[in-house]
Amino acid sequence: MFAAYAARIDRDQPLNGLELGERPAPENRPGWTTVNVKAASLNHHDLWSLRGVGLGEEALPMILGCDAAGIDSEGNEVVLHSVIGQTGYGVGPREGRSILTEKYQGTFAEQVTVPEWNVLPKPKELSFEEAACLPTAWLTAYRMLFTNAGVRPGDSVLVQGAGGGVATAAIALGKAAGLRVFATSRDEAKRKRALELGAVEAVESGARLPQRVDAVIETVGAATWSHSVKSLKPGGTLVISGATSGPSPKSAELNRIFFLELKVVGSTMGSKDELEDLLSFCAATGVRPVIDEVLPLDRAREGFQKMAGGELFGKVVLSV
Numbered sequence: 001m002f003a004a005y006a007a008r009i010d011r012d013q014p015l016n017g018l019e020l021g022e023r024p025a026p027e028n029r030p031g032w033t034t035v036n037v038k039a040a041s042l043n044h045h046d047l048w049s050l051r052g053v054g055l056g057e058e059a060l061p062m063i064l065g066c067d068a069a070g071i072d073s074e075g076n077e078v079v080l081h082s083v084i085g086q087t088g089y090g091v092g093p094r095e096g097r098s099i100l101t102e103k104y105q106g107t108f109a110e111q112v113t114v115p116e117w118n119v120l121p122k123p124k125e126l127s128f129e130e131a132a133c134l135p136t137a138w139l140t141a142y143r144m145l146f147t148n149a150g151v152r153p154g155d156s157v158l159v160q161g162a163g164g165g166v167a168t169a170a171i172a173l174g175k176a177a178g179l180r181v182f183a184t185s186r187d188e189a190k191r192k193r194a195l196e197l198g199a200v201e202a203v204e205s206g207a208r209l210p211q212r213v214d215a216v217i218e219t220v221g222a223a224t225w226s227h228s229v230k231s232l233k234p235g236g237t238l239v240i241s242g243a244t245s246g247p248s249p250k251s252a253e254l255n256r257i258f259f260l261e262l263k264v265v266g267s268t269m270g271s272k273d274e275l276e277d278l279l280s281f282c283a284a285t286g287v288r289p290v291i292d293e294v295l296p297l298d299r300a301r302e303g304f305q306k307m308a309g310g311e312l313f314g315k316v317v318l319s320v
Contacts, residue, residue: 090115
């Protein structure tokens, strides 16, 4: 079957390790099911995999891709939950959880096999392309907002780095949930898109907000950390799920954190139950993933290049 896969690790030039071509079809295994992929979306996790983060040389070649929607062996339209072994389903009793492609072949292929527990029904209201955007970036944003930040309708939220998959999801979900959403970006066009998506105000990165906020959604890391901390109300919550600009800010702002009793919460992905809730939320409210571009699988390299260069707003989806 045709697939996009990591053939080698290159930490400096990750796309040098990306290959497109034929790979073996997945083998049947007890408790697992094979899904015919209709659409799969790109995540920064795929770039990090090509750099060797979470993926060792011994596991190569590895088909990339965490997210997918497709049709299972019984003809059902389904969405995949990307965390394998989260509760032990489908893996050995001593095997820890992993994100798809760290140990098991991914979704950038004609077929993928996952534990039966990891398959959820796709709501009829969502297209395959829309549904394929949800299991990583949108689920991460959902958990950050509603589980780890604990925001409620009427609360205020700052989303750093408008344009990325998680940030875009946080703006759209926040708007749909009745939050007052502020956003930042270095790019004027992305600030405009953030406003169109539902942000009440979009400012340049590091610019002073008109008010302090109840929560900050942080995925940028070092470049925006100080601004995130300074933007919070006393007792506010900063939720971080990534550090695309680096993990080591110049100032940790520890004095401000303890004096204002701020909360800093790490967040990674989400549970199957949260993904089920997210699917229902999208179906009920009409909120939909922002798709930057849909490309056929054989043009996957173009999608990777676009994501690596930050030249997108929302998600790149590969159609199969």
